[in-house]
Amino acid sequence: MSLVDVQNVTKKFGHTTALDNVSITFDNGGFFGLLGPSGSGKTTLLRTIAGFYYPESGSILIGDRNVEKIPVEKRDIGMMFQSYALFPNMSVADNVGFGLRVRKVPAVEEKRRINEALELVQLQALADRRPSQLSGGQRQRVALARAIVTNPKVLLLDEPLSALDKSLRVDMQIELKRIQREVGITTIFVTHDQEEALTLSDRIGILKAGRIIQAGTPREVYDRPVDAFAAGFLGEANWLPQQLLDGLTLPGEKQSHRFAVRPEMLTMSDAAVDGRNSVRGKLVQRVFAGALATCLIEVKGEQWKLIARDRDLPDFAGEGDVWLNWAPEDTIRVPA
Amino acid sequence: MKTSLLAHAGRVWLALILFFLYAPILVMAAMSLNASPFYQLPFKFTTEWYEEMAGNEQIIAAAIRSVLIACVTTVIATALGTCASVALFRYDFKGKRLLQVLLFPPIAIPWLITGTAMLIFFFFIGIGRGTPAVIVGHVALALPYVIVTVTARLSSFDIALEEAARSLGADSWTVLRRVTLPWISPGIVAGGLFAFAVSFDQFVVSYFLSEPGDSTLPVMIYTAIRKGFTPEINAISTIIITLSMGIMFLATRKAKFGGEH
Amino acid sequence: MAELTNASDRRRLVALLSPAYLWLLVAVFLPLSAMLFFSFLTDLPQDTPDWGFTLGNYARFLSNPTYGTLLWKSVTLGLTVTLACILIGYPCALVLARTIKGRARETLFLLVILPFWSNSLVRIFSWAIVLRGNGVLERFLELFVPFDLRLNLMFTTTAVVIGLVHSYLPYVILTSYLALQAIDDDIIEAARSMGASRLTILRRLLLPLSMPGLMAGAVLVFVPVVGSFMEPRILGGRVGTYYGTVIEDQFVAVYNWPLGAALSFILLAVVLLILALASPILRKANT
Numbered sequence: 018m019s020l021v022d023v024q025n026v027t028k029k030f031g032h033t034t035a036l037d038n039v040s041i042t043f044d045n046g047g048f049f050g051l052l053g054p055s056g057s058g059k060t061t062l063l064r065t066i067a068g069f070y071y072p073e074s075g076s077i078l079i080g081d082r083n084v085e086k087i088p089v090e091k092r093d094i095g096m097m098f099q100s101y102a103l104f105p106n107m108s109v110a111d112n113v114g115f116g117l118r119v120r121k122v123p124a125v126e127e128k129r130r131i132n133e134a135l136e137l138v139q140l141q142a143l144a145d146r147r148p149s150q151l152s153g154g155q156r157q158r159v160a161l162a163r164a165i166v167t168n169p170k171v172l173l174l175d176e177p178l179s180a181l182d183k184s185l186r187v188d189m190q191i192e193l194k195r196i197q198r199e200v201g202i203t204t205i206f207v208t209h210d211q212e213e214a215l216t217l218s219d220r221i222g223i224l225k226a227g228r229i230i231q232a233g234t235p236r237e238v239y240d241r242p243v244d245a246f247a248a249g250f251l252g253e254a255n256w257l258p259q260q261l262l263d264g265l266t267l268p269g270e271k272q273s274h275r276f277a278v279r280p281e282m283l284t285m286s287d288a289a290v291d292g293r294n295s296v297r298g299k300l301v302q303r304v305f306a307g308a309l310a311t312c313l314i315e316v317k318g319e320q321w322k323l324i325a326r327d328r329d330l331p332d333f334a335g336e337g338d339v340w341l342n343w344a345p346e347d348t349i350r351v352p353a
Numbered sequence: 354m355k356t357s358l359l360a361h362a363g364r365v366w367l368a369l370i371l372f373f374l375y376a377p378i379l380v381m382a383a384m385s386l387n388a389s390p391f392y393q394l395p396f397k398f399t400t401e402w403y404e405e406m407a408g409n410e411q412i413i414a415a416a417i418r419s420v421l422i423a424c425v426t427t428v429i430a431t432a433l434g435t436c437a438s439v440a441l442f443r444y445d446f447k448g449k450r451l452l453q454v455l456l457f458p459p460i461a462i463p464w465l466i467t468g469t470a471m472l473i474f475f476f477f478i479g480i481g482r483g484t485p486a487v488i489v490g491h492v493a494l495a496l497p498y499v500i501v502t503v504t505a506r507l508s509s510f511d512i513a514l515e516e517a518a519r520s521l522g523a524d525s526w527t528v529l530r531r532v533t534l535p536w537i538s539p540g541i542v543a544g545g546l547f548a549f550a551v552s553f554d555q556f557v558v559s560y561f562l563s564e565p566g567d568s569t570l571p572v573m574i575y576t577a578i579r580k581g582f583t584p585e586i587n588a589i590s591t592i593i594i595t596l597s598m599g600i601m602f603l604a605t606r607k608a609k610f611g612g613e614h
Numbered sequence: 615m616a617e618l619t620n621a622s623d624r625r626r627l628v629a630l631l632s633p634a635y636l637w638l639l640v641a642v643f644l645p646l647s648a649m650l651f652f653s654f655l656t657d658l659p660q661d662t663p664d665w666g667f668t669l670g671n672y673a674r675f676l677s678n679p680t681y682g683t684l685l686w687k688s689v690t691l692g693l694t695v696t697l698a699c700i701l702i703g704y705p706c707a708l709v710l711a712r713t714i715k716g717r718a719r720e721t722l723f724l725l726v727i728l729p730f731w732s733n734s735l736v737r738i739f740s741w742a743i744v745l746r747g748n749g750v751l752e753r754f755l756e757l758f759v760p761f762d763l764r765l766n767l768m769f770t771t772t773a774v775v776i777g778l779v780h781s782y783l784p785y786v787i788l789t790s791y792l793a794l795q796a797i798d799d800d801i802i803e804a805a806r807s808m809g810a811s812r813l814t815i816l817r818r819l820l821l822p823l824s825m826p827g828l829m830a831g832a833v834l835v836f837v838p839v840v841g842s843f844m845e846p847r848i849l850g851g852r853v854g855t856y857y858g859t860v861i862e863d864q865f866v867a868v869y870n871w872p873l874g875a876a877l878s879f880i881l882l883a884v885v886l887l888i889l890a891l892a893s894p895i896l897r898k899a900n901t
Contacts, residue, residue, distance in 0.1 A: 067520060089519040096520035102513035106535040115531075116521035167521065359812065363709035367722065370706050370787075374729045374780065380750050381740035392743055392750070433634040440630035444623065452635065459642050461834075461889060463841025465858050466649075466882050467642060469865050473652050473875060474645035477659070493641030496634055525626075554733040556844060561865060571735045578739055578848055587743070590736040601731035605724055 020045040020203045021066060021171055026075030026085075028058075028065055035061040036072070037227035043171070043220075048197055049205045050218035052251065057224040059207045060175060066205065067173050068092045080170050095164035095202075096173040099180065101156045103148035109135070109159050110144040116167040134162040137196060154185050161193070165200055172197070174206035178213060190216050211251050215239070223247050244351050245275060253280050254349065257296075258317040265294045266345040275353045280324040282347040285312065286331065286340050293342040300339050303330075314341060378594055385587035402584035411573065412589055419553060419570040422484065426491040426552035431545040433492070434499030439533070441500070442507040456497040464557035467494075472561045486562040487569065491552040498551055499544035506540025546604035554597050646882070653876035671876035681860065681877065685884070688857035691771075692840040695778045699835050702779065703786035704828060708820070710787070711794035712802075723791060730784035738848050741777045742768065745849070769851030777849045778839055786831035793827025794820065829895040837885050857881065 021043040028036040035058050043049050051059040064070050066077060068089035077085045084092050095116075103112050110131050117127045135141045138158035148156060157177070164172055177193065178186045194217055197204050208214050214221055215235045222232040223246075231243045235251075242248035254277035257265070267276055289295035298316040310327040313320060323341065388397035406412055441449060459467065468490070475486045514536070518528045534541075556571040563572055570593065577586050652658075653672070657665040675681045710723055729737065744751050745768040767773050797820065805815050843858030850856075861881065864874030 069516060069519075089516070090522050090524055093522070094520055096517065098513040098517055100511055100513050102511060102517035104514060104518075104532055104535075115518065115523070119521065119523045119527055163517075163521070173520075360713050363705070363713055367706055367709050367714075370702065370783070371722075371725060374726065374783070377740035377744045377780070378729070378732075378737065380744050381736075384743055384750075392746065433637060436630040437634035440627050444627050446627065452631070455635070455638065455643075458646075459638065461837060462646075462882065462885060463838050463858075465841040465843055465861060466878050466885070467645070469861065469874060469878050470645035470649040471641060472865060473871060474648040477648055477652075489637075489641050493638055496638060500634070550731055554731075554735075556733075556735045560844075571733060574739065575735060575844065575848075578742070586739070590733075590739055594732045594736050594740075597732040598728055601728060602724070604731075605727075 020080060021205065022076075022078040023062070023066065024076045024078075026062075026065060026072045026077065028061055028070055028072045034227050036065065038075070039227070039229055040075075041222055041229055041232060043203060043205055045203055046201050047203060048194070048217055048219045049203075050214040050221045051205065051207045051224060052211060052214045052221055053209070053224035054250070055209060056226075058227040059209075059224045061227075062224070063173055063175055063205060063207045066171070067094055067096055093167075093170050094173055095167060095169035095171070097157075097160045097164045097175065097177055099176040101148075101160040101180070103156055103159055103163075105148055107147075108144065109140065109146050109148070109151070112148065112159055113163045113166050115163065120167065130166055134166040137165075137199065138162045153181050154189060157181065157189060158192075161196065165196075165202060170203070172202045172204040174204065176208055177206055179208070179210070186213070193217065214251070221251070223250060225250075240349075242349060242351060245277075245353075248277055248349055248351055253322060254278070255280060255283070255316075255321040256319060257348075258319050261296055261317060265296075265348075267294075267348055268346070268350050273353050274350050277349045277351070278343050278347060279349070280311075280322040282343045283321075283323040284325070284329075284342045285314075285323060286342060287338075289340050290342040294345055294348065295340050295342045298339055298341055300337060314339065316341070381587055381594075382591045385584060385591045387584075390584050402588040406585040406588040409585060412570075412585065415568060415570045415573040416589070418484065418567070422488055422491060422569060423549045423552040425488050426495055427545050427549045429488075430492045430495035430499050430548040431541060434496050434544060434548075435503050435537075435541050437496075438500050438503035438507055438537075439529075442504060442510070443512075456500055459494050459497050464494075464555075468558040468561040471558065475562065482562055483564045483567065487559050490558045490562050491555055494555065494558060495548035495551040498547040502544035502547055503537060503540045506537045506543075510536050543604045546600050550597055550600050550604065553593075553600075649875045649882075650879055652872055653879045655872045658871055671873045672880075674873060675876060675880060681857070684855065684857040684860055685880070688840050688842075689884070691774070691778070691842075691846075691856065692836045694775055695782065695839045696832050696836045698775065698779045699783050699786040700828065700832060703783050703831070704790050707787045707790035707794055707824075708816075711791050711797075712820070727784045727788050729780075730788070734781050735844060737780060738777045738845050741773070741780060742848055745773050745776070768849070769853065771850065771853055773849040774846050774854060777845050778842060781845065782835040782839065785834045786828070789827045789831035789834065790824055791827075793824035797823050826895050829892060833888065833892045833895075837888060840884065841881055 023039060023041050023043075026036055026039045027034065037058075039058075039062060041062075051062060053059045061070065065072055066079075068084065068087060068091075072085055075085065076083055079092060079094070104115065107115070113134050114127055114131045117130060122130070131144070132141065135144055138161055140155060140158050140162065143151065143155065148159065151159065157180070161177075178189050181189060190213060206217065218235055220233060221235050221238050222229050223238065224230070225246055231238055231247050238247065239252055242251065245254075248254045257276040257278070262271055262276065284290070284293075285300075296316055298314040298321060300312060300314050302313045304311045304313075305327055308326065309324055310330055312323040312325075312330070314323060315321070321341065383396065384392050385402055386398055386400065387393075388399040388401065441452065471486070471490050472482070475481060475489070480486050480489070510533070514532050515528050518532045519525075523531065554571065555569075556575060559569045560572050560575065563569055568576070570589070574586055574590060577583065654667050654669065655665050656662075656668045656670065659665050706726070710719060710726070714722060751767070767776070801819060801823075802815060805819055810818070841858050843856065843862045846854035846856045846859055847862075848854075857877070858881075861874055861877045864870045864877065868874075
């Protein structure tokens with residue numbers, strides 16, 4: 018069952034096409050991540066669904082209603098902004114209650130729902146504070162409570178965690194996911210952080226130059242990218258040099274295709290391993306980073322990367338020739 | 354060694370300039386309390402001139418007229434200027450740059466030219482001289498100041514606040530009333546104070562546009578000075594300058610420090 | 615910022631903007647255009663039914679050398695006052711922006727610009743009291759010199775210059791201060807780390823970097839001073855006849871409005887020329 022349905026939407030700014038005939042369906046209750054480099058149109062898509070932009074052509078369905086000509090305030094959405102956009106002149110409770118008051122919800126119910134929302138984000142104690150008195154993480158929770166308190170049909174998040182520092186960001190990812198499950202609201206979010214996209218999303222859409230090039234579950238997109246861009250953008254890819262292809266077991270036709278391996282699929286040894294694909298390379302550098310280690314290996318002029326548990330890596334005396342091995346089925350194949 | 358010497362010299366220079374700026378004003382204030390009508394020293398304290406001033410119907414009438422004109426100017430200029438600032442801030446359109454540049458002629462062209470041009474034009478279209486003409490002129494001079502002040506305040510406004518309010522279902526009137534106006538209100542107050550000061554202190558344009566015998570305070574003072582100095586003029590001048598400095602002190606405080614979070 | 619996608623946005627834009635700009639149109643731009651029109655008339659249409667077009671008003675400016683002389687006198691006055699304001703004000707801005715820090719700086723800066731916003735007429739009047747013969751200034755200076763002092767400053771060009779400098783000095787300080795304050799401390803420290811002397815830093819860094827602000831201040835002083843009439847009248851007495859006072863006379867004493875309009879328009883042309891010449895610098899100061 019789809020809740021938000023975008024069909025053939027095109028949006029232009031002057032002469033630049035920000036969205037180029039985009040069609041994508043967002044399922045009810047799902048957590049959907051839009052991922053792409055800056056300028057790919059992901060924020061434009063989110064803001065077009067929100068109603069800040071009207072598309073030149075195409076249709077947008079929210080629930081059973083065509084909304085492409087309806088202004089933001091009538092679309093019944095909840096949105097969380099990158100800067101959080103908390104009203105500085107209102108208390109936390111008034112911020113959260115804003116949407117209820119413009120909907121003329123009775124005072125008693127308004128109070129109850131504000132409390133429920135603040136409870137959900139665990140901020141009941143701070144209801145009377147001003148936004149300026151809150152930490153970054155607390156502001157983010159207030160913004161979230163404010164966006165969902167009106168029970169909108171869809172929750173839109175614009176780079177929801179980018180303003181937080183790294184350790185807090187990981188906590189908030191888990192928290193955000195919990196709250197989304199608890200409320201069961203269809204959620205679409207925009208990010209340029211691939212790790213964040215993989216952690217949060219049930220489904221991912223990758224955008225490039227105003228088009229959606231691939232959509233699917235994180236595993237599908239990660240394991241079977243449709244092209245070189247998707248392979249390189251979500252996760253890292255070690256590309257196989259053309260002259261090495263002949264001795265290897267590869268999935269499918271070699272003609273006009275490129276092949277790659279993810280860094281964590283590789284093992285390293287001082288001799289080729291039977292039943293696995295093996296290539297020779299020169300270990301350039303090994304970087305210890307706690308639990309994991311990263312090795313940089315030069316393979317026929319290409320820079321490869323290997324990621325493994327540090328204790329699983331054999332000790333080599335300094336730099337030297339090594340073999341890199343991986344299971345044939347872990348090879349990624351994309352059109353050249 | 355050399356550093357501190359230079360720094361000291363700089364401080365002395367600054368002190369001298371402050372002395373230069375304030376000494377004449379203080380002298381004038383002192384002389385308004387001096388008994389001699391010819392500003393003779395030694396100083397002898399009196400409030401006689403203030404009493405005489407309070408009894409001078411012409412001065413009182415001009416003062417009331419000046420304050421009324423300034424109030425009307427403030428209301429009109431603040432309302433029109435705030436609307437224009439919001440539009441200039443919120444929308445992108447062709448000619449926006451030109452509209453912003455057009456704010457400078459009323460400030461940059463000498464008031465002698467603007468004032469005489471207004472006089473000619475207002476006679477031509479039939480408004481003529483008088484209080485309505487003065488108000489039309491004052492509002493035009495005050496508008497750029499209001500627009501610049503309110504725009505400066507708006508530039509620190511996060512447009513996402515408006516978007517957030519709209520996403521929560523607020524119509525544009527609610528957004529303006531509950532989100533935008535509370536944020537820019539310090540700027541509006543400062544702009545209003547600027548408008549009041551521009552009007553209350555305005556001499557040149559009032560001089561050309563006001564009816565003789567129906568003039569504003571600065572125009573009356575100018576006419577009186579040209580006939581010869583009187584200590585009453587001293588007294589009213591001291592009051593004016595205290596008032597206008599006070600207003601501007603408030604305005605700069607508001608414009609700079611108001612509404613900070 | 616919203617783009618103008620639909621008609622209702624466009625209507626709202628017009629509704630918000632037009633009152634202010636219509637007001638400016640009626641009160642400033644139409645009058646300035648009307649003045650140009652009137653400067654080519656023989657008489658005022660509302661006074662005389664048989665008015666006509668003429669170049670006579672401009673011809674009078676050219677044929678009677680007095681007007682040209684007075685315009686030049688006003689321009690000279692403008693240059694003198696501007697130069698004095700720069701020489702006095704720039705060092706002051708330098709001290710404020712580069713050596714004084716924190717709250718003291720804010721307060722002092724406010725004190726310097728505050729008089730600028732107060733009534734200019736009253737400030738000129740206060741100088742008239744100070745400068746009067748046997749007035750406060752002479753008594754004050756006699757505290758420092760052992761003999762009787764007769765400066766006789768009142769009703770001289772010097773008095774006019776002093777009054778005008780007092781009126782417009784804060785402009786130069788304001789604009790120079792804003793430019794100087796915007797200069798990154800790191801730049802100065804970098805120069806010092808390379809061994810630059812204070813004079814070198816001032817000459818090679820501070821002065822060029824703050825030049826747009828200083829020039830903006832200079833223009834903002836020069837333009838109104840050229841058109842001043844009230845200050846020369848009060849402080850200059852008989853020597854206080856300038857281009858501005860002649861224009862004033864045409865409107866309040868002689869009632870030759872077409873001639874006054876022509877003289878005003880010539881002044882406007884001079885002002886616009888100066889603003890145009892300075893506009894590249896002013897634009898730089900704006901950014």
